[in-house]
Amino acid sequence: MLQVDLGTLATLHSQLEQHEAKIRRLVDANIIGIIIWDLEGRILEANDAFLRMGGYDREDLISGRLNRTDLTPPEWRDRDARTDAELKRIGAVQPFEKEYFRKDGGRVPVLIGLAAFGEERDQGVAFVLDLTERKRAEQALMRSEAYLAEAQKLTHTGSWVWDPRTEKVLYCSEEMFRIFGLDPRESLPSRDNFRQQIHPEDRDWVKKRFEELLRERVDTFAEYRVLLPDGTVRHINASGHPILNEDGEFIEFVGTAVDVTERKRAEVVGQRLAAIVNSSEDAIVSKDLNGTIETWNGGAERLFGHQASEVIGKSILIIIPPDRHDEELRILERIRRGELIRSYETVRMREDGSLIDISLSVSPLRDTAGRIIGASKIARDITERKRAEAALRDMQMQLAHANRIATMGQLSASITHEVNQPITAAVTYALAARRFLSAEPPNVREVDDALSLIVKEGNRAGEIVERIRALIKKAPARKDAVTIDDAILEVIALTRTEAANNSVSVRTQFAEGLPCVQGDRVQLQQVMLNLIVNAIQAMSGIGEGARELQISIDAVPSEGRVRVGVRDIGPGLSPESLSRLFEPFYTTKPDGMGMGLCICRSIIEAHGGRLWAIPCEPRGALFQFTIPGTRADGS
Incomplete structure (x- = not known):
């Protein structure tokens, strides 16, 4: 009996040695990290695979510096406490993910499974798998998915995958949910969910097109509309590709949907704008920075006589008289600087060589990056x-x-x-x-x-x-440099007897060093003649008191102008007459025509100036006008 027990014991011992040898080979193979630990957290044994994970060496292990608790970051220690309790209770823990500190202070993600030894379960073994590469792959995948999602959002492109065998949607991107107005928080939509969102007017033909794809197993493309619950209509460009396995079986359908609503709106706006441009009576032309014609509307055809097919790709100089070619170079230079040219009056040439007066407005054309690439020109026949x-x-x-x-x-x-x-x-x-x-x-x-x-x-x-x-x-009319004080003195001399006959004294106050003015001497003298005669006549009805006519000239340097004033001490101006004073045919004189002051204002405005009247206190009126002065060089 003892011999049998000894034989059995020898067999068991042999089997145990064999198991230990296998475990040792597993440990030494360093396929995964293996550690032996006790409940105090000490790591009693570890293979090289585990040590390499954290950058440790055998000396660290022998010295006793490796401890499960110390290697565990603080946020994982609660999980370890639960693990130890579970080991005490059932002797093993299912693999879970955590992190260990590396020797250099970094962290290594691991998948760890633990088992306890003996009845006391105060020691155990742990199998540790380094997840660094997997985590990197997962992060790369997550980044890739994030980039894809962002790209789909930017391009308004959704994607989905459908299994024709189970008729279930296997994947649906967030942008696909948005385009079709579906809630991404809910489960994956079905084909019917997508179909119900298609505009009722498009639903039947889209269904028919999809069924043809399933039968013929070919790529497909379609444009249709989606009608959202709030009534919003979206325009969709949809495409699909069937995936077949090695046996030719249809196993998946990969589809995309691009929201082209904004593009459609832009196309409609562009079509309307093109229709407006083409129907415009004005010539609307675009050209590049070399002056090469790129577009030519119907108005340009009618105005210049050239058909669009004849001039597109040719130089804009085809409609510019030879003596004005330099003018086009100056316009292009201003466009390159980003300037807008408005209501520029010039002359252009028809196909038959005849000249026409036009008003030209030119604006820079820019590309999406804001660079000036050409000019848009509107020409109106004037x-x-x-x-x-x-x-x-x-x-x-x-x-x-x-x-x-x-x-x-x-x-x-x-x-x-x-x-x-x-x-x-x-x-x-x-x-x-x-x-x-x-x-x-x-x-x-x-x-x-x-x-x-x-x-x-x-x-x-x-x-x-x-x-x-x-x-x-x-x-x-002439445009000469006029010495304004001399011109006015001549008028005063002509009216001196008229003033004396009406007992009117004339007082002048002329500033020194007055600039000349550019204009017609006779027309300016006509204005002064009207104002002086009106002032004398206004004072002719005064019964008592001095009758004085004040004539002044001074410069307004801040405006670069000369100011002339004619002041009387007559009855003055009523609010009604002041508002209508310069209207044609309005007069306060019994025998007046009402044209004098109207003509005076026209003359002054033609000289680039302004004429106005001011009531004076206690009586009288002041008529003033300003006109641009000229420098010594005549400019």
Whole structure:
């Protein structure tokens, strides 16, 4: 009996040695990390695979510095406490993920499974698998999925996968949920869920197209609409690809849906805009920065006579007169600087060589990056407007001439007196000269003095006549540098007798060093003549008191202008007359035409200036106008 027991014991011992040898081979194989530990956390044994995971060596193990608790980061220690309790209770723990500290302070993710030894279960073995590579792969996959999701969001592209055998959706991206108005928090949608979201008008033909795909097993593409519960309509570009296995069996369908709603809206807007551009009476043309024509609308065809097919790809110089080619170079240079050119009036050339007046507006064209790549040009035919403006200018000139004649007519008595003065003086000096010649002996020196005075008075009469002739002569408007104070003094001289006849004293206040003004001397004198005569007439009805006319000229340096003022002390201006003073045919005079001040304002505005009136206290009125001054170089 003892012999049998000894044999059995020997067999068991042999089997135990064999098991230990197998375990040792497993440990030494270093396929996975293996440690032997006690309940105090000490690591009693570890293979090289485990030591390499944390960057430890055999010396660390022998010295007793390796402890399960110390190797565990604080946030994992509660989990370890539960693990130890479970080991005490049932002797084993299912594998779970955690982290260990590396020797360099870093962390290593691991999958660990534990089992306890003996009845006391105070020691055990743990199998540790390094998850670093798997975690990296998972993170890379998560990043890839995140990039894909972000790319789908940016491009409004959804994707889905469907199993034709089970008719179940295997995958649906977040963007797919959004496009079809489905809730991503719910379970994967079915094909019916997608189908119900398709616009009722498109649903049947889309279903038919999909069924054809299933039968023919070919790629498909379709554009349709999706109708969301809130009534929003989305336009979808959908595509699909069937996946077959080695046996040709249809195992998956991969589909995409692109939300092209904004593109569709842009296309509609673009089509409408194109229709508007093409139907515009104005010529609308685009060109690149070299002046090569890229688009040419119907208005351009009608205005210039060239068909779009004839000019696209050619230089814009085809419609620019040769003497204006430099003008196009200047326009392109301004466009390159990003400038907008508005209402630039110039001349262009039709296909038959005839010239037309146009108003040109040019804007820079930019690409999506904001770079200037060309120009958009709108050209409007202003030939008829130019003719009308010329006719209007001619009519205004005639009207202004008539007004000057009428004003001079009012001054006829004063003008007669002005002319008679030098003539009478000349006659008197002539009679005196005769007496000096009749004397014995003739007084030659006195005769010579008298003749000199006759010449002087004759010249003075000639100057007066010349000024009158200039005012009543009908001549085209000029643009000269006018010395404004000299021009106004000549008008004051013409009206001096009229002022005296009405007991009006004239006081002038002219600033020194006044700049010249650019304009027509006669027209500016006409304005002053009207204002002075009006002021004299306004004071003619004053019964008592001094009648004084103040004429001032000064410069307004901040505006680069010259300001002229004519002030009277007449009855002044009522609020009603002040608001209507410059209207055509409005007058407060019994025999007035109501055109004088209207013409004056037109003349001043044509000179780039402004004319206005101000009531004065306690009475009287001040009429002022400003016009641009010129520098010494005439600019």
